[in-house]
Amino acid sequence: MQLLRLAVALISLIGQLALIRLALGPSTTVGAAIGHGARRFPSALGAVVLLIVGLAILAVPLIIILSLGLGVDLEHLSGPPSGPAALMFGIIGLAALIISVRFTLVSPVASAENIGPLAIIKRSWRLTSGNYWRLLGFILLLIVATLILMMAAGVVGGLLARMFSPSIEPMSIGALILASFAGAAQGAFSILASVMLARVYAQAAGQSENIEEALR
Template identity: 40%
Template sequence: MAKLSITTAWNETVAFIGREAQLILPIAFLLLALPGAALQLFMPTPAPGATPEFPPILLLLFPIAVATGMIGSIAITWLALRPGGSVGEALQRGLSRFLILFAASLLIGLAALAIFVPLILLLAGGTVLSGGTVPAAAAGPILLAMLIFLVVVVAFWVRLMLMTPVAAAENVGPIGIISRSWALTQGYFWKLLGFVLLLLLATLIVTFAISAVIGIVLFLAAGPPEPGSVSMIVMMIVSALIQSVLSAIFLTLIARIYAQLAGGDDKSAVFT
């Protein structure tokens, strides 16, 4: 069994980003953060009690955001596994593999729905299908089922967290991506779960602190961040920049963890 050192992965991540920030941060901003910010910009803000009306442009922006996000994630991961590679090669790898990664993600999503939806319908006594309200007696079991489902989702995500580096580095199909990630994380669940929770906590703290400071400055300089205001647009751009940095760090960390578990090193070629 391969050895896993989160400290080593972190040190490699810091070194890589410090050396290649001019390559990966633009990819993270343009392909990961900016499409998400565009979605947020066009997302409607309904009045209390009103049903939100989604503009048609969201039907176009959402698949674009999903596609560019996966392409960018694979490209950054590929660069983290192939130091010295070019952005063009990384983007080409992302374009050639993102549909495979999307298919793997879709399979997992469909499997989750196939389990969760019938369970909720069973607990709700069929009232959801008929448009009725959920019985008060079913509210508790449904909430418990949702909490259990959330725990299961987190557990499965930990085992499948290497799907992106597998898609970037190995020429396997959707099922192969899922099974390979599952095999590589075998025996490391608790260590990876602790790493994910710690990283999530640090991300929340950093994001909240930076957003709070910038939000206060914008509020004093340009007023409250209301929809369509300058403050809101600037805040969204700043949030996208923060997300770019955090995404680049996370993707590189996952890539370096994959490199350890797959037996790669800093000069490892794409595994075939």
């Protein structure tokens, strides 16, 4: 299952790059956009890996400091965090959100510009300079929209699932219906987010840059 999830995540990244290509223009076919996404996939994946490694390096000392300050025993954490542990993870999540704003445009840059992983990260950092608070508000709105959409899908899917089965058990028709609604909602949100990020990139890049030439 872990390998399957990894494969889906990698395919989703290619799909996101293809969607951004379609949203940015110039006009092209779906097949050509998917091919473009596949060609830009190694650089995009490299940028994502670099970001994950960098954030992990920053997170380790932060976790140690917070665990010592809040008295959290990291060796015996189990189940959903509560009390000081929940506060610690909340602070870490907030710090990750604050930092990640500067890398919001990694995917659009990876799709639109023929550059390597490190250059993608640097380019995203430059494009988001001066637009931090607007981008933070944009991300927060996306998070709220995601929560509302997933809750609505869960409610509707749950009601329909219970029409076929009083209790939703794994591998049942009810579970399949519920998972289908959740997947459809997640897919719709991913498309919307990719298109919006593409347009944000186009605006941030400015009219002085030839996006059409960069996409060739």
